[in-house]
Amino acid sequence: MTGNGDSLPTATIYQVAERAGVSIATVSRTFSDSSKVAPRTREAVLEAAHDLQYVPAAAARALAGRRTRALGAVLPHIDGHYYAQLLVGFEIAASELGLSVVLALASPDGVRSTAALDLLGRVDGVAFMAPSAADDAFVARVAAVRPTVTVARGTVEGADAIHAENRTPARELTAHLIDHGRRRIGFVGRPEPGSDIAGRHRGCLDALEAEGLSLVRLHEADPVEDAGREVAERILRGPLDLDALVCGNDELALAVVARLTEGGVRVPEDVAVTGWDDSLAARYITPGLTTVRQEVAELGALAARRLAARIDGDPALEPVTVGSRAVLRASCGCPRAA
Structure with a gap:
């Protein structure tokens, strides 16, 4: 369940296009291959999507006709020992699986939250690490259309959850x-x-x-x-x-x-x-x-391995707890x- 029990928003690609003042093709390109969109236009689309609480449908990935072979990691920051170790474990495990990692620094206050939206067009699945990386409602919207794993935060419907014992x-x-x-x-x-x-x-x-x-x-x-x-x-x-x-x-x-x-x-x-x-x-x-x-690095490694399995079609599992x-x-x- 989402953190506040709200139902998922119903914003459409047409509403995002209208708000950003662009075509629906431009919105689609932003979320499938943002490198083909001018930076100012891309930011306008992402801001509109954020304001409307829009997450691109899984069909957008199918239209792209490819897998990125990349995992997304969303963190509030990478300062200090904890987040650095979490990211190191995630990246090492992804590398062992032949996958790359795309990092987004984002927070639910809106200052950097469009970074997580931008990430969706470049990865096959997303790991949200810590509550301050994004609110539960946003994570639930992503989990509805992308393989999703959460680390060190509350359980969100549709996402695998990995915790440390606290x-x-x-x-x-x-x-x-x-x-x-x-x-x-x-x-x-x-x-x-x-x-x-x-x-x-x-x-x-x-x-x-x-x-x-x-x-x-x-x-x-x-x-x-x-x-x-x-x-x-x-x-x-x-x-x-x-x-x-x-x-x-x-x-x-x-x-x-x-x-x-x-x-x-x-x-x-x-x-x-x-x-x-x-x-x-x-x-x-x-x-x-x-x-x-x-074992903070092991938390990150578990998240990467579990996310890769979800991308390959495995169903969501019960939450996993790592000892302390x-x-x-x-x-x-x-x-x-x-």
């Missing part, structure tokens, strides 16, 4: 902090519905509720370094009412640790901090960062030798 490891990690005597625990991250970080947030709440505790504060932050530093700045400006922070990823956690330390807050003596991803830096900072290791495990280091209060 809730259980986050519950165990938070319980570990409680075992260290931490009772005033906050969470850093933006728990968007269906996202990995939402699962981590829920797991954190599970552990707190099991002990009769409540989350002291949710610091909503995008999973990037600058947002982590901003969270730490807010903590430094107020009274220190936390003794632990569960961060949605390592990038946030590393930035929080660095800025808190600069501000005179000791980690883990004053505030324990945990991350997620087991990035390279997590192993070498002092104190070492307690985190969760998940905690890696204990000193930032949570464990002995440094751990």
Whole structure:
């Protein structure tokens, strides 16, 4: 099902052509071989298609009379460890299958969302990675006409779904902090519905509720370094009412640790901090960062292999979950030798 339960839109190629001020042949060429369309015209068609929530029908691919031998990957960005590893795994698996990869950076705020539409004319199937790459309604429209796989986001009708395990490891990690005597625990991250970080947030709440505790504060932050530093700045400006922070990823956690330390807050003596991803830096900072290791590259590889199978005619399968495990280091209060 789509995220909001809305039915799929019924915009037609004629409406897109009228709105863009071009012929239906130009609209068709835009989605079958956009290199033959002038850049300004192409952008007008894509903008009209976006505004009308139009996705080209599967017939447009048949009219092109060929397969592209390419897989599409839609991500919100490729900054940081997580998305880089996801894309590396996807590209390696695609290469092993003799397929190329076309990347689109897109987000549902409309700023870059036409990039995903442009992608449809150049690939045989699409993998949408993370909720912020596109909203569920758009993904469902694409899944109705193209083989589609989603990674690290909620299930969408017609698309294969591949997830990492988040809730259980986050519950165990938070319980570990409680075992260290931490009772005033906050969470850093933006728990968007269906996202990995939402699962981590829920797991954190599970552990707190099991002990009769409540989350002291949710610091909503995008999973990037600058947002982590901003969270730490807010903590430094107020009274220190936390003794632990569960961060949605390592990038946030590393930035929080660095800025808190600069501000005179000791980690883990004053505030324990945990991350997620087991990035390279997590192993070498002092104190070492307690985190969760998940096979991000394998997530990307599974997505590529599953998408290729869907293109070859396999039906959609039940969601697949890839395991994760905690890696204990000193930032949570464990002995440094751990």
